[in-house]
Amino acid sequence: MQINPPYLMFLGDVPDKLAAKTAYGIVDWRRDWCLGQVRLPGCKADLGIPDMSVKDAAAKGAKTLVVGIVNAGGVLNEAWIPTIIEALESGMDVASGLHIRLGTDERIATAAQKHGRALHDVRMSDQRFATGKGTKRPGLRLLTVGTDCSVGKKYTVLAMEKAMRDRGLDADFRATGQTGVFISGRGVAIDAVVADFISGAVEWISPAGSPGHWDLVEGQGSLFHPSFSGVTMGLLHGAQPDAFVVCHEPTRTTMRGVQHPLPTIQEVIDLTIQCGKLTNPAIKPVGISVNTQALGEEEAKTYLAGLEKEHGLPATDPIRFGVEGIVDRVLADFPATKTA
Amino acid sequence: MQINPPYLMFLGDVPDKLAAKTAYGIVDWRRDWCLGQVRLPGCKADLGIPDMSVKDAAAKGAKTLVVGIVNAGGVLNEAWIPTIIEALESGMDVASGLHIRLGTDERIATAAQKHGRALHDVRMSDQRFATGKGTKRPGLRLLTVGTDCSVGKKYTVLAMEKAMRDRGLDADFRATGQTGVFISGRGVAIDAVVADFISGAVEWISPAGSPGHWDLVEGQGSLFHPSFSGVTMGLLHGAQPDAFVVCHEPTRTTMRGVQHPLPTIQEVIDLTIQCGKLTNPAIKPVGISVNTQALGEEEAKTYLAGLEKEHGLPATDPIRFGVEGIVDRVLADFPATKTA
Known part of the structure; x- marks a missing residue:
């Protein structure tokens, strides 16, 4: 999936x-792409970037309307349709992270076809992947x-990319x-891939690179999460990482959405090495x-210093x-790490 | 997915x-359902069961035409269409393990709708699952x-069910x-499920049972397989097995489809316990x-006796x-194992 910036951000209502x-999240990391x-009447969010009509954005070179809305019910709100169609008519692609495909609305599908524009449903994966090969x-x-889930894995690699x-x-x-995917303009929502192709999709996301170049994989x-461990395992074997960073939230007592306690950081280190060495022994x-x-500032510093001592690794809060x-440390x- | 026996087996050409x-495989384990x-002209396979017209099978009560054909290219052969449509017209459902959906052929889709029959694409999963909960x-x-893959995992549980x-x-x-799925009439091709729902789908496949009842999960x-480890991990956490049997093929040197050597049986035992205890500590x-x-008969016996001694577990060739x-041992x- 290749999503072309610059973006016009659509917040609907x-x-x-x-x-x-x-x-x-997109504006945080790719302000210059936005x-x-x-915003429609009733919208209670504000990204702190200029309000702009579809027509003006098109004139300024916007390539993609990003439907940056989370909707639990998986419904395409009727009020959003005219903006989406106007974007297609103005020559933009439309990309969405909704739980429903843009093309399920007949009017959107027709407009995209008529104007030769792409509809990107980032949560869905139509792409065919090969099965993972596991070769270095x-x-x-x-x-x-x-x-656990939601402990800063994306934020950490984005902060590392910047640094x-x-x-x-x-x-x-x-x-x-x-x-x-919106932030990089490319990638795959790996949890939406068919199970047989998890590691194969990661091999596609992070293909052979030049020596000394780093891919920082989200x-x-x-x-240790009973709902999503399969995704994590396939991602580990597909990414064949040379290096990994363990992300953690110290006040959480049970894993997200389930009753299981969090593993220790040491348990995560050990099992990641044990499984990861299958595709990268180093x-x-x-x-x-x-x-x-x-945590308070001093409390956080003390906690991180303790982790550094315990594990012999740099420990930080990226934010x-x-x-x-x-x-x-990298x-x-x-x-062999090289300059760009 | 619920596939209703008895079956009429379609081998095409x-x-x-x-x-x-x-x-x-279906006839081996469910002879009485078939x-x-x-068979069409040119067919070179013979299941050793009566040749039968669709009309005769329908009269004898066949509920489902099973397209028991493996086709690499993912194409619906034109020569197969009339038999499939005749089955639908005769009141049968049609179930297929092909890489292409039956309903992609307009004539099949129309006939199924007209006669109110189900089309089961066993390799595809349209079903929505919850994410795994991991609770016992x-x-x-x-x-x-x-x-490795293809070392007798299905055969072993089927032999255990029978015994x-x-x-x-x-x-x-x-x-x-x-x-x-064809053999049990129910189930899910777990490798076709969206990655986020692997363990959730297994929780659906093997729901709460009565105490002392055994679910023998394929x-x-x-x-240790770099292509499919994610599927295996999600399956392990979703199945939360009390007991497991390690399957092995002793002459294989590299894992199926990749260059990696096979792990040892002990490595599989250790990692299965280490990961499996997350959802079943016992x-x-x-x-x-x-x-x-x-292996020759004596060679096989010696080999199995060696494994029994090394691991303290019964070791056998089910066939x-x-x-x-x-x-x-179970x-x-x-x-607490109970009688039916």
Whole structure:
């Protein structure tokens, strides 16, 4: 899936910020790709970028209308249809992270066909992949893994991409989830792929690279999460990471959506190495990334210092303290890392 | 997916036995469900059951025409269409393990709708599942795991179902692959499920049972297979087995379709316990099942005796020597096992 920037962000009539979570994530990391926002009457979210008509955005070169709305029910709101059709008529593609395909609405499907535009349903995967081969590919790869879902795996690799690029290093974020796909303009929502092709899809997402180049692969789920461990396992074997960062949220007591306690960071390190060595015998941890939002500043520092001592790895909160320590460790452990 | 027996087996014009592999598997295990076979001119396979017209099969009560053909290219052969349509017109459902949906042919789709019959595409999964919950369900469960793909996981659980039922025990085969779905009349081809729902689909396949009842769950892939480990991991966590049997083929040097060497039986036991205890802390091995086809009789016996001694588990070739030893171990380890 290749989504072309620049984007016009469509928020519809969302009742709150949370319902536009994907759109906020895109603006956070790709502000320069986002020309403006379209908001309908009643919209309670604001991305802090210019309000803009579809016509103006098209004139300014917008290539894709991004439907940055989370809708639980899986319904295409009737009020959104005219904006989507206007974008297609203005020569834009339309990309959506909704639980329903854009093309299920006859009017949208017809307009896309008539104007020769693409409809991207980021949550769905129509693409055919090969099964994973598991053979070592050139290039370096880092994967984020976690003690649970939603513990900062995407944020951590995006922060690392920024920090590494700021130092002139050759590194690319590789998306495996829907918000990530919008942020990179490419990728696959790996949890939407047919089970047989999980690792094969990851091999497609992160193909052979040049020596010294880093692919920073967005992790998903946890090997210890009873709902999503299969996705995590296939992702680990497909990404064949040289390095991994463990992500954690210290105040959570049970894993997201289930009753199971979180594993320890050490358990995640051990099982990731044990399983990961199947496709990369040299796999090693290079850092720990913690969401310390629930802790005070001093408490967070003490906690992170304790983790560093316990595991012999740089430990940080990417939002509070940056990821420079992890990048330093990557450079120390992988001297072949090259500049862009 | 619920496929209603009795079946009329359709072999089309397959060029050899291998192209009718699924059909042979069904007749092997469910001879009494198979009323007869329909073969077109040029067909080189013979299931050893009566040749029968669609009309005669319908009169004898056939409920489903099973397209028991493996086609690599994913094409619906034009020569097959009239038989499929005649079955629908005669009041039968049609079930297929082809790589292409039956309904993609307009004439088949129309006939199914007109006569109110079901089209089952066993390789595809349209069903919506919940994500796995991972909470312990009542009833006992056994899963086959393996050092590789295609090492007898389905055969082993089917042999165990037969042996346990012959002893009057309450046990059901639970299918997770396409041939298995035809054999049980129910189940899901787990490798065709969307990645996020692997363990949830297994929870649906093997729901809460009565205490002392065994679900014998067909395993898939291997935790050590770089192409399919995600499927295996989700299956393990969804099945939450009390007991598992390791399946192996001793002459194979690399895993199916890839260059990786096979893991040892001990490695499979260890990783299965380590990962499986997440949803069932009491998980334990109860046997080793080996395809000894490539070994002489004495050689096979010596090899199996060596495995028994090394692992302290009953080791057998189900085809050559039966699975009574494994059933004995199940009864010894799980005295709550009940009679049907």
